[in-house]
Amino acid sequence: MFELSKEGVEFVKKEMQRYETKRSAIIPALYKVQEENGGWVSPECVTYLSQLMDLPEVWINEVLNFYTMFNKEPVGKYHVQVCCNVSCAMNGGRELADHLCKELNIKDGRHSEDGRYTLSRVECLGSCGTAPMMQVNDKYYENLTKESAVQILKELP
Amino acid sequence: MEVKVLTKHYDKPEYRSLEGYKKYGGYEVLKKALGMKPEEIVAQVKEAGLRGRGGAGFPTGVKWGFLPNNGEPRYLVCNADEGEPGTFKDRMMMEKAPHQLIEGMLISAYAIQSKKSYIYIRGEYMEPYRIVEKAIQEAYDAGFLGKNILGSGFDHDMDVYRGAGAYICGEETALLSSLEGKKGQPKLKPPFPAVEGYLRKPTIVNNVETLAAVVTIVKDGPKEYRKYGTEKSPGTKIFSVSGNVLKPGNYEVPLGYPLKDLIYNLCGGLKPGRQLKAVIPGGSSAPVLTAEEAERATLDYECLAEMKSMLGSGAVIVIDDSNCMVDLLKVIMHFYHHESCGQCTPCREGTGWLDKIVGSIYKGEGRLQDIQLVEQVSKHMMGRTICALSDAAAMPAISFVQKFRSEFEFYVREGRSKVKEVIANA
CATH class of the missing domain: 3.40.30.10 (Glutaredoxin)
Structure with a gap:
């Protein structure tokens, strides 16, 4: 199962405080997840992030699928x-x-x-x-x- | 000749740091501005006639004037989502002079009485993001950001936000949706962001170059600012020149500058033996100019509008006679199809059809009526959607097939490019 590192979790929690709404932290959080998951975001990463941020999965999927810089399949080094x-x-x-x-x-x-x-x-x-x-x-x-x-x-x- | 107003000190690497920026008068204009009344600054920006440098060319002071006086908090957002193909000036500005942007934003924020601003930078611009983030920290440490700035009683916080790859986020309402952590889909206007923007609060969205220009206007006054440029297009502007010139790059010139001088003098002209074929004057959304039109065009809002094109973001793509126009239109149509957000039917379906039709012509499978079909589909895409992306795809399509029709017809008849053959035999 995917989990962020301790440092990664701290980063996401900080980003959730950084903007007016915690929803704005989805993009930075996805970047962090992608970085720690070897360059891509798997469905289980989304479930994990949804629980960590206490936000609906559909909000995270909406962002994941809209922007080109998030990889939905494994990528090379x-x-x-x-x-x-x-x-x-x-x-x-x-x-x-x-x-x-x-x-x-x-x-x-x-x-x-x-x-x-x-x-x-x-x-x-x-x-x-x-x-x-x-x-x-x-x-x-x-x-x-x-x-x-x-x-x-x-x-x- | 270049006229370096905004870019005067860009050749000095130290200008990127707070120390270096201050050495050349940095943040002095902020001090001056904080001693003025906010409405005086708005009046100066209006008087200077500054027009938005991101693409639409809307008068900045007028935009600021749309803010309602309802006591709600106001946001200022810098649009650094530079994505219009051919444009790379904002990237340079953030890399070379992040404090110029921050100072411009602070002055603008004071003018519109905003306590919070964001710089929304496209996700791919990692280097500018790091530079701007560091500069904001420097500004906080020096007391230019935060509470009671320079003892003026004015408070302001600034942060930077990184996008994640979507051309449409350069459209201001889409940008604000993205900043809220949603997919970047545009919203119907009205209400305009000035009335209902970020988190449904009054928000002003301005381009990087626009905000930097505010520093110059407040520093020298509107009269001095108007010394360059034309009556309706005052000031200087940075043009990103790319394509087939010998010296591509960013050049700052007064608005009204002849396009041919930009190409042949500043950019060193074309490769030996090549002829000018066409110029896209304002990013890929701008209707293409023929060589003959380009020879007499001047770089200002009114001349290019008269030629039924536009100044746009100031991205000049120079096309020589080695290029096949069918090929280039195919590249452009693929782009808009890829970038359509999918909300509005004319855009979602239209960009798809244009991509397919031009693609089939390119593959040698086109029919003569397909050229007309490109025009027909394009015309039905204009003025019918929430944002301008649909028009932005239709305009180049129409101009390419109208102005280079014989080349498209040859391609359809022969199933191959006229140009590649000419070049191969040369």
């Missing part, structure tokens, strides 16, 4: 998000995503076979002047080439 919106598409973003699939052994266009990477083709991340770019977990990598992107990803610990 590195979630690689390649922007394929207009400015990035014009500067090779889509080709970069294809290239990464090949180089990182991502055969289904989503997960590498060793579970190290998950690749998503995403919409504008506000890095249009430094296209093409990718976001790996929290961090932006900009002005990429096919070679530099592969190198960055392979060199990650």
